Amino acid sequence: MERLWAPWRKGYVEAGAPRGCIFCEKSDAGDDAKHHIIARGKSCFSLLNRFPYNGGHLMVAPFRHVAALDALTDEELLELMRMIRDQAALLRRRLSPDGFNIGINIGRVAGAGVADHLHVHVVPRWSGDTNFMPATADTKVISHALDEMYSRLTGAAK
Numbered sequence: 494m495e496r497l498w499a500p501w502r503k504g505y506v507e508a509g510a511p512r513g514c515i516f517c518e519k520s521d522a523g524d525d526a527k528h529h530i531i532a533r534g535k536s537c538f539s540l541l542n543r544f545p546y547n548g549g550h551l552m553v554a555p556f557r558h559v560a561a562l563d564a565l566t567d568e569e570l571l572e573l574m575r576m577i578r579d580q581a582a583l584l585r586r587r588l589s590p591d592g593f594n595i596g597i598n599i600g601r602v603a604g605a606g607v608a609d610h611l612h613v614h615v616v617p618r619w620s621g622d623t624n625f626m627p628a629t630a631d632t633k634v635i636s637h638a639l640d641e642m643y644s645r646l647t648g649a650a651k
């Protein structure tokens with residue numbers, strides 16, 4: 494995968510790992526719009542990444558706090574994969590990407606920011622997006638952009 498220019502991730506890298514588990518906290522919080530949770534299944538959910546590599550970058554995770562694939566039951570694995578399929582289809586309908594990177598980083602050494610709670614990245618890609626150079630990247634701008642993206646993905650179909 495070519496590296497995307499995503500300077501707002503700098504804040505995330507510098508802040509280090511959050512103290513609690515963001516996946517457990519967000520899924521338990523009871524305010525899905527605030528936490529940009531897009532879909533909930535029986536055992537898995539999806540949410541927008543606060544520090545996206547690209548517009549529409551979302552993550553699918555099990556509700557259970559587990560670190561590895563072999564800790565998931567067959568039912569959880571099936572729902573996880575189905576949700577990845579459905580969320581990619583949603584991104585395709587709403588954002589018309591040219592392709593996707595879909596992947597899992599397992600373990601900190603492999604690049605997982607939150608290593609203790611398994612999550613699958615779904616990153617929409619557009620031709621030429623590696624040349625994208627945002628002029629501003631402060632938290633306010635990103636958070637506003639996330640709210641807009643959330644509405645775009647969860648709002649009524651156009």
Ligand SMILES: [Zn+2]
Binds near residue numbers: 515516558
């Ligand atoms: Zn967790």
